[in-house]
């Protein structure tokens with residue numbers, strides 16, 4: 517039985533990936549800071565093949581021993597959410613740096629490593645759709661918001677160097693707005709926010725004028741994408757966008773949710789300066805090209821936005 521290590525496995529994406537790995541017959545070791553109790557996303561999984569280690573990836577001796585004993589490694593642990601990043605830029609960077617440094621120190625050429633990167637690494641790049649080979653434009657370091665993107669990009673550089681220099685098989689996925697059940701509502705992600713406001717009957721809060729656009733990918737599609745690249749040796753040493761090309765403005769999204777849940781709801785426009793902490797900069801458009809992952813693996817998303825909203829709504833209602 518192969519043994520897989522997942523850092524940050526109790527998080528939103530991890531809580532969908534881990535059951536898939538267990539279902540495929542693997543032993544899975546999760547390291548996450550979240551305590552093992554009812555609030556933990558994995559608590560309901562009572563599998564003898566799951567080992568849960570409540571600890572930080574910054575405990576490097578522990579991480580080292582977990583890495584040494586793993587056949588595959590999935591690096592998902594991160595500090596997420598614009599507000600949390602701006603409040604804790606150093607912790608944001610250290611979480612990425614500590615786990616990737618340990619991988620670089622001990623991973624062997626027999627261990628496949630998946631790294632969860634982000635669309636944020638495209639920074640202020642304005643060429644659309646975003647392809648993996650684009651030059652990147654970042655904001656000034658004085659703005660704490662960029663700590664997340666820079667630490668993820670640094671991790672990409674370190675891991676791709678590890679592949680080149682030591683032949684450790686590294687694969688990188690840049691996620692674009694993954695949504696679905698168990699997404700942490702406190703991070704300010706727009707779909708969980710709108711849906712929970714709609715269910716409470718309060719106006720949907722739109723930051724800015726709502727012309728900013730995003731594209732959304734259901735978490736089961738994102739997990740399929742991870743497994744598709746991890747299962748294909750041609751993908752080793754490559755970076756892949758994981759998302760959908762279906763762009764929608766935040767205003768159009770709010771109207772869609774209004775129509776779906778409660779057409780009489782109001783919309784409330786809040787200027788960024790009033791809503792976001794100092795150091796915030798909005799990215800107006802962020803749409804991936806998913807040609808590369810399609811060409812390498814044949815992957816494409818199965819759920820469109822209407823289906824995503826329906827699944828998320830049911831999860832929030834608990835039905």
Ligand SMILES: NC(=O)c1ccc[n+]([C@@H]2O[C@H](COP(=O)([O-])OP(=O)(O)OC[C@H]3O[C@@H](n4cnc5c(N)ncnc54)[C@H](O)[C@@H]3O)[C@@H](O)[C@H]2O)c1
Pocket residue numbers: 523524525526527528529530547548549550571572573574591592593594595596611632633634635690691692693694695700
């Ligand atoms: N959800 C998205 O739309 C999205 C988009 C881009 C990138 N990503 C990346 O995908 C990965 C998973 O994201 P998610 O949405 O599941 O986030 P999440 O916050 O739900 O999960 C991250 C997990 O990492 C854990 N963690 C944080 N710091 C840790 C540490 N020092 N030691 C151990 N565990 C730690 C958290 O407790 C949490 O359970 C992250 O690396 C994130 O940057 C996600």
